[in-house]
Amino acid sequence: MNNRNLSFWLFLAPALLALTLVVFFPFIYGFIYSFTDWNGLTASKFIGLANYVEVFQDAEFLDAIVFTVLFAVVSIILVNILGLSLALMVTQKIKSNNLLRTVFFMPNLIGGLILGFIWQFIFVSAFSAIGDALGIEALQGWLSTTETGFWGLVILNVWQYAGYIMIIYIAYLQSVPQELLEAAEIDGASAFQRFWKVKFPLVAPAFTISLFLTLSNAFKLYDQNLALTNGGPFGSTQMLAMEIYNTAFSDYEMAYAQSKAVIFFILVAAVALTQVYYNKKREVDL
Amino acid sequence: MQNKKRNKLLIEISGLILAILWLTPFYLMVVNAFKTKKGIFSDILGLPEEGTFENFKQAFIDLDFIRSFFYSLFISVGSLALIIIFSSMAGYALARNKSKLSSGIFMVFVAAMLIPFQSVMIPLISLFGQVEMLNPAGLIFMYLGFGSSLSIFLYHGAMASIPVSLDEAATIDGANKWQIFWRIVFPMLKPISVTVMILNVIWIWNDYLLPSLVLSQETATIPLKMFFFFGQYTKQWHLALAGLTIAIVPVIIVYFFAQKHIIKGVTDGAVK
Numbered sequence: 318m319n320n321r322n323l324s325f326w327l328f329l330a331p332a333l334l335a336l337t338l339v340v341f342f343p344f345i346y347g348f349i350y351s352f353t354d355w356n357g358l359t360a361s362k363f364i365g366l367a368n369y370v371e372v373f374q375d376a377e378f379l380d381a382i383v384f385t386v387l388f389a390v391v392s393i394i395l396v397n398i399l400g401l402s403l404a405l406m407v408t409q410k411i412k413s414n415n416l417l418r419t420v421f422f423m424p425n426l427i428g429g430l431i432l433g434f435i436w437q438f439i440f441v442s443a444f445s446a447i448g449d450a451l452g453i454e455a456l457q458g459w460l461s462t463t464e465t466g467f468w469g470l471v472i473l474n475v476w477q478y479a480g481y482i483m484i485i486y487i488a489y490l491q492s493v494p495q496e497l498l499e500a501a502e503i504d505g506a507s508a509f510q511r512f513w514k515v516k517f518p519l520v521a522p523a524f525t526i527s528l529f530l531t532l533s534n535a536f537k538l539y540d541q542n543l544a545l546t547n548g549g550p551f552g553s554t555q556m557l558a559m560e561i562y563n564t565a566f567s568d569y570e571m572a573y574a575q576s577k578a579v580i581f582f583i584l585v586a587a588v589a590l591t592q593v594y595y596n597k598k599r600e601v602d603l
Numbered sequence: 604m605q606n607k608k609r610n611k612l613l614i615e616i617s618g619l620i621l622a623i624l625w626l627t628p629f630y631l632m633v634v635n636a637f638k639t640k641k642g643i644f645s646d647i648l649g650l651p652e653e654g655t656f657e658n659f660k661q662a663f664i665d666l667d668f669i670r671s672f673f674y675s676l677f678i679s680v681g682s683l684a685l686i687i688i689f690s691s692m693a694g695y696a697l698a699r700n701k702s703k704l705s706s707g708i709f710m711v712f713v714a715a716m717l718i719p720f721q722s723v724m725i726p727l728i729s730l731f732g733q734v735e736m737l738n739p740a741g742l743i744f745m746y747l748g749f750g751s752s753l754s755i756f757l758y759h760g761a762m763a764s765i766p767v768s769l770d771e772a773a774t775i776d777g778a779n780k781w782q783i784f785w786r787i788v789f790p791m792l793k794p795i796s797v798t799v800m801i802l803n804v805i806w807i808w809n810d811y812l813l814p815s816l817v818l819s820q821e822t823a824t825i826p827l828k829m830f831f832f833f834g835q836y837t838k839q840w841h842l843a844l845a846g847l848t849i850a851i852v853p854v855i856i857v858y859f860f861a862q863k864h865i866i867k868g869v870t871d872g873a874v875k
Binding site for chain 1: 611612614615617618619621622625626628629631632635638645647648685688689690692693695696697699700702704705706708711712715717718719720721722723724725726727729730744745747748749751752755779780781805808809811812816826829830833840843844847850851854855858865867868870873
């Protein structure tokens with residue numbers, strides 16, 4: 318096929334059309350509208366950078382950024398440590414390793430909304446029942462404070478994604494040649510040394526993928542946030558995606574919300590590109 | 604050797620304990636769905652003393668489950684069919700055309716993966732609203748738009764292992780591009796089609812945000828209905844948990860039968 322070939326364009330047309338109408342056109346349209354005072358209904362006028370100036374003085378938006386970044390950092394660390402540990406465990410020659418993989422991965426098949434509701438029950442009702450029974454004060458009133466809301470979201474997120482990240486680490490751990498490990502063992506390397514000096518460098522690409530995935534998941538998280546805390550108490554556990562949604566569909570400040578969405582895009586894209594760049598570089602250095 | 608055996612057993616046992624811990628949320632959901640409101644209050648962790656199916660009956664009716672299941676199924680199957688047909692065609696065309704324009708278009712598809720949904724959500728809903736496309740058909744088309752990038756990327760990668768000589772031989776035999784693709788190339792892409800299907804169905808079946816902006820009450824999918832249902836029964840956990848259990852059952856059944864494919868699909872999708 319070449320560019321003048323009609324069939325090339327016919328094969329390409331439906332997907333290209335959908336991508337253009339669903340992603341690119343709204344993206345450009347939204348970028349232009351972020352410089353107006355459009356509210357979704359009435360005609361809009363061009364107001365320059367006013368929305369962007371306002372965004373950086375918007376305490377609610379800035380709080381959401383801080384909360385999201387904190388959540389992302391804590392989640393990334395915990396999800397990856399746990400994901401890698403689970404992967405190391407189920408790649409041992411133990412009888413139940415298939416069963417264990419199945420169990421750890423399971424939460425990923427169920428929607429974030431449903432998982433959020435289940436955990437709401439656990440944090441609110443089950444935690445307080447256990448707290449009563451054992452006399453632990455710290456298990457009372459979960460999700461009613463900013464702090465417990467934060468840790469509730471982290472626990473839910475770690476429980477859900479650790480099994481997903483485990484799958485990625487497993488794929489790389491299994492491609493570590495067995496001879497290398499045996500050779501290291503014969504040379505007297507301890508289990509820890511075999512992990513740190515042999516397996517670890519060889520699974521480096523898995524870090525690129527896993528860090529990127531957990532980071533972008535944390536930034537885009539919405540369903541779990543909605544179902545678990547709905548931003549409460551008093552909007553203090555509102556993450557970026559939810560803040561943008563509420564500005565648009567609760568306050569009907571469409572253009573203003575879109576300027577936040579543009580900043581959101583820049584953040585997500587910048588982080589993703591930096592990460593891919595640095596990890597590629599590191600892999601080459603090794 | 605003795606030591607090694609003991610270590611294995613230790614790993615195995617800690618793994619099983621962790622797995623039980625992992626499943627606890629599901630256990631609590633299911634056992635409490637069988638209890639009365641009072642039963643949950645008096646004992647949250649144990650098995651129900653006298654199980655009741657009443658919660659499930661009411662949740663099933665209030666979720667309008669048959670109807671919402673049908674819409675979830677219709678939207679998922681419709682979107683998957685379009686994504687598989689059109690992404691494989693595009694992936695094939697882009698892989699077989701070695702020009703700069705072709706690789707430029709491929710890069711555009713890949714770059715689109717960087718755009719998060721929330722960045723296009725507001726104008727997308729506004730634009731589709733203006734042309735009266737906020738309905739199941741419009742939603743399926745949106746899923747094609749959002750799903751095609753990763754799918755084309757995967758198909759494009761898989762094309763590398765299908766030799767061009769096959770195309771050439773078929774051309775000599777008088778087949779046109781359409782026939783070559785559907786009779787020869789597409790069947791060979793079957794493993795990657797399974798991956799594409801799994802990655803997209805997990806996301807589309809569970810998606811809440813986009814359907815909540817596009818669909819009306821009459822065409823609500825399971826997650827959407829779940830949200831309304833839950834709001835209705837905030838303080839009545841026995842009903843809410845029965846509803847959640849009903850919503851999860853179909854997924855668990857599919858997982859049980861297709862777990863090998865699912866885990867392989869997710870691995871391929873993430874690693875490639």
